[in-house]
Amino acid sequence: MLHLASKSPRRRELLRMLGLDFGILDLDIPEHPAAGEPPEDYVRRVAREKAGAGLLKVVGQPDALVLGADTEVILGDRIYGKPADAADAADMLRSLSGRTHRVISALSLVSAGRELHAVSESEVRFAELSDADIAAYLATGEWDGKAGAYAIQGMAQAFVAHLSGSQSGVMGLPLFETARLLREFGLFPPSGASRRMEAAP
Template sequence: MNPPAPRLYLASASPRRRELLLQIGLMHQVLHTPAPAGEDEPQLPGESPADYVLRTAREKAQRGQAWMMRQSLDVLPVLAADTTVILDGAVLGKPVDRADALRILRSLSGTTHEVRTAVALATPGHLFEAVCVTQVALRATTALERERYCDSGEPYGKAGAYGIQGVAGIFIERITGSYSGVMGLPLYETAQLLARGGIDLP
């Protein structure tokens, strides 16, 4: 028996987004573009964090759609997302190295910060967008805990230098909002976009 055909393309290199789509039974295919959509993009001068995360998700979807057309792939909707951690109005991106990860983790220690995840769905002739906002409270962490967390390798490739679904869960006192949104793909908002784009979930 042949596997189910993909319903959309995912313009993201994130394994967590793949897992979340599979969790809701949505078969998909990752777009393997020359520059995978997974790196931090620069924030434009004067651009607010809210505008930044929405623009980044939108541009990922549009680039994925353009790549699909150039490669003469099957025409399917393209889903993209971007997650941004915001503390005191500043964007905390993915750490570039261990020192940067430690700096970010130290700044988040004992604070409540905002996680915004924007989702964009590009279909022929339409672009649908949504944003999920979640407040995350982290307990105070010690220097040793932050060092050991970096030793795990988990902070790298993640906005804010932590993954809520991993070891960092022990640092999180509470969240107000969407757990899947902090992971990188808010399932409620994603399902709403898929419905608007004519994609029924199983």
Template sequence: MNTNPDLILASASPRRSELLRQLGVRFRVLTADIDETPELNEKPEQYVQRLAREKAQTILRSAQRPAHLAVLGADTIVVCDGQLLGKPADADQAAAMLSQLSAHTHRVLTAVCVCNDEKLQIRLSDTEVTFRALSAHDTDCYIRSGEPFGKAGAYAVQGLGAAFVTGISGSYSGVVGLPLFETAQLLKEFDVPTALDRGCPDE
């Protein structure tokens, strides 16, 4: 959706592009590479919102951005037993994350930030996800599928990982990486049209 975009999506995540397309937003992707190291004593809610803001602001300040366009950045983390789980660096980390999630309820936090030259707004989506107990065979096969990599908490609810999920309370799209209710609200505040605002969806 590159012709006459109404928004810049500051994300390399194919899931975020897919979800934004679901709203019928006309956007262009520019990716922001930021340092994702948590600060000392930073709470998960603060961390995820800071990262979403930094992703959006990095692109807002970049020379590549067409001056009039608002920018959207987002970040997703998993919090289990008070511990923050990001994207696993390797198979061992993925196995450790999955064993932590097994037979537990965890939270998935996704922050969305939209900004332009005048203002910046952030929304936070907080969803509870419950996993069934995972066997060593489940974990091994799942890691070999490759799906855990590039995903916060080492799973994808929109993929094979759905077989582990017994329940969700909150925003499904937030777990996948972009909470669409909150996103649509933010876009309205920035006068970025969705297909609903245009009166009919893009074909």
């Protein structure tokens, strides 16, 4: 059985779009880059650690498959994680205003005897944000718990002047790469979807 090692409601919603049945593993994994750790290595490591910790929780299930994911917003060499509070979120949004940043989403899909990994990288350019724009966005509460202090699926879409890459990846789970990994394990497309496609005229 497939398990998603994530607390994120967005990742759950995205994975459901693929028509799969899966369980949820609620984990607490430290998310702090090591000194000198490149952002790309950090994102990959956290995804692997989530998947590995999740697999330990279902060790009694021989057919268990665990998907771990991590998404980070990166400007230059700085990793913009989840803001500590509204003031921190405002600082992040001011830094991203009028600039292009990267969003890296890493995936790890692991079983007892196999593991696969993938990375999606997108570029997002924000328009210039006024103090009023930032204040209005902070009032929505969307920034809370979001890497880079914004949720692209919400009001922050109004800030995005250009997106190159995967919108689902920016949201937290790149569906193209996720489907590719699941296909390697024989889980995608799901059997119900296959039957529906065969029945279509």
